[in-house]
Amino acid sequence: MTNDSTLLGAFCDQSRKITYGIVQPGKASNAGVPIVRVNNFKGHALDLSEKLEVAQEVEAAYERSRPKPGDLLISLVGTIGQVAIASAEIEGWNLARAVGLVPFDDIEKAHWAAYAIQLKENQHFIRQRANTTVQSTFNLKDLAQIPIPRPGKEIEKSALKTLRMLDDKIELNRRMNETLEEMARTLFRDWFVDFGPTRRQMEGATDPVAIMGGAFPADKAAALVPIFPATHGESGLPEGWSTGRLNDLANAVTNTVKPAEVSQQTHYIGLEHMPRRSIALGEWEAAEKVTSNKSAFEKGQILFGKLRPYFHKVGIAAIDGICSTDIVVVDALRPELRPFLATLMSTDEFVSYTNQTSSGTRMPRTSWKLMRDYEVARAPTALLTIFGEIVGPLHAKIHQSIHENLTLAQLRNLLLPKLMSGEVSLVETSRG
Numbered sequence: 001m002t003n004d005s006t007l008l009g010a011f012c013d014q015s016r017k018i019t020y021g022i023v024q025p026g027k028a029s030n031a032g033v034p035i036v037r038v039n040n041f042k043g044h045a046l047d048l049s050e051k052l053e054v055a056q057e058v059e060a061a062y063e064r065s066r067p068k069p070g071d072l073l074i075s076l077v078g079t080i081g082q083v084a085i086a087s088a089e090i091e092g093w094n095l096a097r098a099v100g101l102v103p104f105d106d107i108e109k110a111h112w113a114a115y116a117i118q119l120k121e122n123q124h125f126i127r128q129r130a131n132t133t134v135q136s137t138f139n140l141k142d143l144a145q146i147p148i149p150r151p152g153k154e155i156e157k158s159a160l161k162t163l164r165m166l167d168d169k170i171e172l173n174r175r176m177n178e179t180l181e182e183m184a185r186t187l188f189r190d191w192f193v194d195f196g197p198t199r200r201q202m203e204g205a206t207d208p209v210a211i212m213g214g215a216f217p218a219d220k221a222a223a224l225v226p227i228f229p230a231t232h233g234e235s236g237l238p239e240g241w242s243t244g245r246l247n248d249l250a251n252a253v254t255n256t257v258k259p260a261e262v263s264q265q266t267h268y269i270g271l272e273h274m275p276r277r278s279i280a281l282g283e284w285e286a287a288e289k290v291t292s293n294k295s296a297f298e299k300g301q302i303l304f305g306k307l308r309p310y311f312h313k314v315g316i317a318a319i320d321g322i323c324s325t326d327i328v329v330v331d332a333l334r335p336e337l338r339p340f341l342a343t344l345m346s347t348d349e350f351v352s353y354t355n356q357t358s359s360g361t362r363m364p365r366t367s368w369k370l371m372r373d374y375e376v377a378r379a380p381t382a383l384l385t386i387f388g389e390i391v392g393p394l395h396a397k398i399h400q401s402i403h404e405n406l407t408l409a410q411l412r413n414l415l416l417p418k419l420m421s422g423e424v425s426l427v428e429t430s431r432g
Helices: 107-118 122-129 153-193 196-202 218-225 336-347 348-356 380-422
Strands: 005-007 033-035 051-056 072-074 081-086 098-104 147-149 242-247 250-252 267-271 294-297 303-306 314-316 319-322 325-334 376-379
Touching: 072 107, 072 325, 081 107, 107 122, 107 147, 107 153, 107 380, 153 336, 196 218, 218 380, 267 336, 267 348, 294 325, 314 336, 325 336, 325 376, 336 380
Parallel strands: 267 319
Antiparallel strands: 005 147, 033 051, 072 081, 072 098, 242 376, 250 325, 294 319, 303 314, 303 325
């Protein structure tokens, strides 16, 4: 083990400068240039599902902060000290003022620096040097002074291999969750929005696989087809279906918990823990800092962020716990309807409805009183149950991946300082 180290400013690419992004960018009125913002940092990667674009004439003055693949990005304002490596996906982008760029011409060195910044002592260094007058702000001068351990090339190579393996598995699980969620949304839209199986029968399809849109093998398709009407009724819905309301399927859960009733180990979810446009709620914290009334929820119930509903924060609880009162807790009237309800409430159409009917201009809020009146195409309960039997296992896999990622992240954080110092070395051995 060695105590050798260097400073980030000397470790990075010396041909370019450490810098930050566009000051007061504003929004582009037409086609603009997308920028990376602090809220794009998720874990140790970038979530680019929400993009802000700036005018091309504004961005043109900030060539210095255009990231290249392999550069290290770090949050400098707000939740400071978050890191990610720029990928080819953001070539042609720029950065917001709150995001710093540390240039690298070697991807392995960039990853090593990113892991070094995540070390407990370096996160403490960042918080200690931050200006917290209005909100936490970390400057470039101090950024360049972050120490980067240098235990030797062999140790660094071995440590990087292990750490990246763990992070790659975490990212693979995250992307798999996105795929599973998209599968559920696609099936929901075909069955309950486009009425695909009915429409395809009306268009003359007779083969069960074709009627079900090619989504199922022949035996499964043959079993599903009889459940779908072959014609539309006068209402325009499939024959026998009706129009209902959300509260025909669900109720709000209003179980208020006082701070004195909460154990410090209770899981707490706030709006800040909820990702946008994803039902995978994989973040929470202990309730030790809770000082006001909260809402209790159970695993499997739906959490809907009612403050600024256009943020599209809707998810399925993977654990029991309590949440902010800015979150509406909703549950299906029957457990078998939960997959249908969760998929419905996470659609763009439902979120748009809650936004349009919300009250307040600067800080719009929705409520169960507004949400419950959302019109729903009411299919027979048997069909909703079958949808749940198909989609429920997808949601279960999402929850499994969430818990696996938590375990992997804990292992990575435990190993991080030991691997980077050389105290632990996980070297492959060959068997003769």
